Amino acid sequence: MATAPGVATPEEYVGDTLAREQTSLWADAWRRLRRNRLALVSTFILLLLVVVAIVSAFWTPFPIWRQSVGPTYDPPSLHHLLGTDQRGRDIFSRLMVGAQVSLQVGVGTQIIVAALGITVGLLAGYFRGWLDGIISTIINIFYGIPDLLVALILVLLLGRGLDKIIFAIAVTRWMDMARLVRGQTFALREREFVEAARASGTRPNKILSRHILPNALGPIIVQATFGVPQAILFEAFLSFLGLGVQPPTPSWGAMAADGFHALRIAPHIVLVPAIALSLTLMAFNFLGDGLRDALDPRQKR
Amino acid sequence: MTAPVLQVKDLKTQFFTDDGVVKAVDGVSFDLHPGETLGIVGESGCGKSVTALSILRLVQEPGRITNGQILFKGTDIVTMPDDDVRDIRGKDIAMIFQDPLSSLNPVLKVGYQIEEAMEAHTRISGKVALSRAIQLLKQVRIPAAESRVEDYPHQFSGGMRQRAMIAMGLANKPSILIADEPTTALDVTVQAQILELLRDLNQETKTAIILITHNMGVVAGLCKRVLVMYAGRIVEQGPVEQIFHDPQHPYTWSLLQSIPRLDADRKDRLLSIEGLPPDLIKPPSGCRFHPRCRFRIERCFHDDPSLMDVGPDQAAACWVTMRRALAQDGQARA
Numbered sequence: 241m242a243t244a245p246g247v248a249t250p251e252e253y254v255g256d257t258l259a260r261e262q263t264s265l266w267a268d269a270w271r272r273l274r275r276n277r278l279a280l281v282s283t284f285i286l287l288l289l290v291v292v293a294i295v296s297a298f299w300t301p302f303p304i305w306r307q308s309v310g311p312t313y314d315p316p317s318l319h320h321l322l323g324t325d326q327r328g329r330d331i332f333s334r335l336m337v338g339a340q341v342s343l344q345v346g347v348g349t350q351i352i353v354a355a356l357g358i359t360v361g362l363l364a365g366y367f368r369g370w371l372d373g374i375i376s377t378i379i380n381i382f383y384g385i386p387d388l389l390v391a392l393i394l395v396l397l398l399g400r401g402l403d404k405i406i407f408a409i410a411v412t413r414w415m416d417m418a419r420l421v422r423g424q425t426f427a428l429r430e431r432e433f434v435e436a437a438r439a440s441g442t443r444p445n446k447i448l449s450r451h452i453l454p455n456a457l458g459p460i461i462v463q464a465t466f467g468v469p470q471a472i473l474f475e476a477f478l479s480f481l482g483l484g485v486q487p488p489t490p491s492w493g494a495m496a497a498d499g500f501h502a503l504r505i506a507p508h509i510v511l512v513p514a515i516a517l518s519l520t521l522m523a524f525n526f527l528g529d530g531l532r533d534a535l536d537p538r539q540k541r
Numbered sequence: 542m543t544a545p546v547l548q549v550k551d552l553k554t555q556f557f558t559d560d561g562v563v564k565a566v567d568g569v570s571f572d573l574h575p576g577e578t579l580g581i582v583g584e585s586g587c588g589k590s591v592t593a594l595s596i597l598r599l600v601q602e603p604g605r606i607t608n609g610q611i612l613f614k615g616t617d618i619v620t621m622p623d624d625d626v627r628d629i630r631g632k633d634i635a636m637i638f639q640d641p642l643s644s645l646n647p648v649l650k651v652g653y654q655i656e657e658a659m660e661a662h663t664r665i666s667g668k669v670a671l672s673r674a675i676q677l678l679k680q681v682r683i684p685a686a687e688s689r690v691e692d693y694p695h696q697f698s699g700g701m702r703q704r705a706m707i708a709m710g711l712a713n714k715p716s717i718l719i720a721d722e723p724t725t726a727l728d729v730t731v732q733a734q735i736l737e738l739l740r741d742l743n744q745e746t747k748t749a750i751i752l753i754t755h756n757m758g759v760v761a762g763l764c765k766r767v768l769v770m771y772a773g774r775i776v777e778q779g780p781v782e783q784i785f786h787d788p789q790h791p792y793t794w795s796l797l798q799s800i801p802r803l804d805a806d807r808k809d810r811l812l813s814i815e816g817l818p819p820d821l822i823k824p825p826s827g828c829r830f831h832p833r834c835r836f837r838i839e840r841c842f843h844d845d846p847s848l849m850d851v852g853p854d855q856a857a858a859c860w861v862t863m864r865r866a867l868a869q870d871g872q873a874r875a
Binding site: 431432433435436437438439440441442443446450451454455457 | 629
């Protein structure tokens with residue numbers, strides 16, 4: 241342009257004097273999330289958990305499978321920070337590896353849940369009609385069957401590997417996501433920018449991936465964040481029943497079950513994994529809450 | 542005269558609701574010539590928007606086109622396969638909507654949305670698309686277009702958003718641009734700018750424009766020819782000057798009388814049209830406007846008038862017509 245930089249041309253004055261800060265939706269959400277103390281503390285706890293899980297893949301104070309690294313039922317001491325269990329295994333080491341299992345289960349199931357739920361929800365919500373009818377019926381059927389039953393049958397059929405348990409939990413947990421995405425799509429497909437995209441000849445796959453999905457991402461992230469602790473808890477529950485991860489791989493649920501018979505003499509064996517589990521679940525839930533507030537576009541400031 | 546680029550023949554679009562069949566568009570026919578500017582006016586619910594959506598076959602369930610032809614350069618859009626209609630949308634016939642904020646995707650950059658409009662129809666590299674997007678933003682007079690392509694819709698003002706929508710509409714150099722109430726959501730000063738822009742672009746690009754509005758003033762500012770719609774039908778059509786100076790349908794006349802004028806006597810009351818638009822599930826017998834018409838005669842109650850020539854290029858669907866009504870009025874006064 242011919243005018244000197246910084247000098248607005250007369251044209252620029254015409255009704256276009258909006259402040260031009262480059263803020264994207266995500267930057268806005270991040271700013272709001274940082275103001276939320278609980279969510280921030282939760283994020284910190286979860287980051288710590290991730291670090292512990294990664295470290296445990298390479299190093300633990302004691303080998304987790306070796307028995308009698310110390311005396312059995314030993315309370316926390318300097319040598320064994322969180323004591324030992326009924327077989328004399330180091331609980332701290334096992335807790336570290338348990339974090340790995342929990343995170344894998346939590347995140348793994350939500351990846352499957354998201355992939356399945358988003359696809360199914362988008363299709364049902366956008367195309368409606370008979371497709372929506374079929375999908376909604378399937379969702380309702382899955383809601384009708386007790387999730388524990390489905391998970392038990394799948395674990396019995398597939399075996400007890402970590403991947404199989406992740407799959408089994410995802411199968412019982414995808415419906416909430418599908419319903420959420422279906423509802424969001426229902427509302428978004430009526431929005432004018434979707435109509436405008438249709439009017440400019442955009443193909444349905446592009447309307448779904450570029451116009452509807454990005455606008456539904458906020459609620460999807462929140463839903464997935466709340467889904468993680470549910471999945472972790474479900475795995476802990478299955479392991480507590482002895483149907484979870486194959487021993488000797490330590491899962492927090494299995495660890496709690498191990499100490500259950502010795503609750504009177506060595507309560508730390510139950511308490512340690514239980515507290516770790518509670519803290520993790522709480523952190524995920526507070527983070528989910530924080531994300532819900534931060535990603536709500538109606539909330540300014 | 543050149544062949545029309547668009548011919549709508551006896552179009553009927555109906556909505557099959559639980560309460561009955563809504564005859565939103567009931568036998569509309571018109572031609573649009575290359576580079577022409579055509580206005581469609583009428584009050585809310587008269588079927589003007591549904592007519593526009595029908596042209597691109599964007600009417601959604603429970604709405605359906607039940608009759609008629611929409612010939613675009615000779616081929617019928619009504620019976621075309623879905624993929625072919627999608628090729629026409631945005632490429633040959635583009636459409637812009639009333640509220641530019643809700644018509645732009647809030648999470649995508651403006652430039653990206655313009656590029657997307659192009660990429661829906663042509664294979665071009667990202668670089669070419671970007672420079673074309675900048676060029677289009679310049680064409681719709683957006684200052685500092687080079688940096689504005691990187692902005693999100695919420696960083697644009699209302700007028701700029703509508704300009705961006707128009708840029709998207711023009712991205713594939715369509716032969717027809719349908720503008721559905723393009724200025725209704727904007728400030729009055731910005732309205733004038735947008736109309737001026739549309740007029741300039743019509744001259745520059747020779748794109749025919751169909752302007753849909755309830756505002757007679759907006760039509761006067763842009764269009765050469767106008768269709769007046771009432772209850773799903775065209776009740777009057779003709780050149781804009783003719784319609785403004787010598788309206789023949791009482792409905793058109795009433796619409797014009799309801800515009801406030803600076804040069805009118807302050808004591809003159811503005812004329813409003815009594816009553817509500819008719820129920821399109823069970824439209825009135827005879828002329829659909831007769832329950833609200835101050836000039837109706839006995840015939841209007843049971844006999845449905847069709848469009849009849851009332852002057853050069855001008856047609857009205859009325860048994861009375863203003864010319865005769867005013868003459869009688871004069872006689873009565875004398």
